[in-house]
Amino acid sequence: MQISEAESAVMEVLWRRSPMAAEDVVAALERSQDWQEATIKTLLNRLLKKKAVEASKDGRRYLYSPLLAREDWVQAQSKGLLDRLFGGRVAPLVAHFSERSKLTKKDIADLKRLIAE
Amino acid sequence: MQISEAESAVMEVLWRRSPMAAEDVVAALERSQDWQEATIKTLLNRLLKKKAVEASKDGRRYLYSPLLAREDWVQAQSKGLLDRLFGGRVAPLVAHFSERSKLTKKDIADLKRLIAE
DNA sequence: TACGTGAAATTACATATGTAAACGAATTTG
DNA sequence: CAAATTCGTTTACATATGTAATTTCACGTA
Secondary structure, X not given: OOOOHHHHHHHHHHHHOOOEEHHHHHHHHHOXXXXXXXXXXXXXXXXXXXXXXXXXXXXXXXXXXXXXXXXXXXXXXXXXXXXXXXXXXXXXXXXXXXXXXXXXXHHHHHHHHHXXX | OOOOHHHHHHHHHHHHOOOEEHHHHHHHHHOOOOOOHHHHHHXXXXXXXXXXXXXXXXXXXXXXXXXXXXXXXXXXXHHHHHHHHHOOOHHXXXXXXXXXXXXXXXXXXXXXXXXXX
16 A cells, blocks of 8 residues: 555654644644645544554544554655666666765765765 | 656656657557556656657657656656655665665675765 | 534545546548 | 548546545533
8 A cells, every 4th residue: 555645744743753642743744734634634544544553542532653664664665766767776876866966975975984884 | 747657657668769659659568567558548648748748740640759858857756755755865865775785786886986986 | 411522534526647448530441 | 432440539437645624423511
């Protein structure tokens, strides 16, 4: 099952802190998104249906927690893009950014360290 | 305007060689996709509407060519993912793959060369 | 106990996408 | 020239997604 763009914004909130009540998710998204409360409820329900989050009863309401790990999602997304655009290889992606001069000095320093292992 | 997954498969064909008649696009996709000819015609039309390809008359039919450059598309896709998942930085992405041990020896060699510039 | 409230569940509706079939015009062929 | 074939164009329909409004239900309160 796929997680949509809008849904992933909700996931990011829950990945940062959980469990959370719907109301708190709404509050957390107020800054970044211009969504009505109803919209966020819908997204939470779709995520429930997709088994990406779970809800545990807490009195009259529910507390939501991720079931899908961010790491796994990031992995799937990254691998998907790499496979589709760069033949599944990391180096061509880095080459792409280096050609487009999108590598900051910090990137280069970090990469050097990484490569040194 | 966004290019969908299915549409991008058609674009890849045209990026490889163009201009091409619809019939040839169909032939080129026969291997990889299990699509009816009609499906590919639809995708070509949607790409026309999105101004991602253009068509020039060639007798009774049309020859299609990309208007969108693959480089630009790859750039947008990559930057989108990087921004959404890695705070817009390349190094964290590479770190992610290195942790997940998805870096082949060739990747590492290539990266070394790239970093050396 | 009837009533207002707050939260969740259901319903709504437009656009995008995947996947084609049907239709129509031009052209080739018998 | 009539029929068949070949393209492109239009229409179709189900599921996904963005974005909400409406309805319902459990609870605390008048």
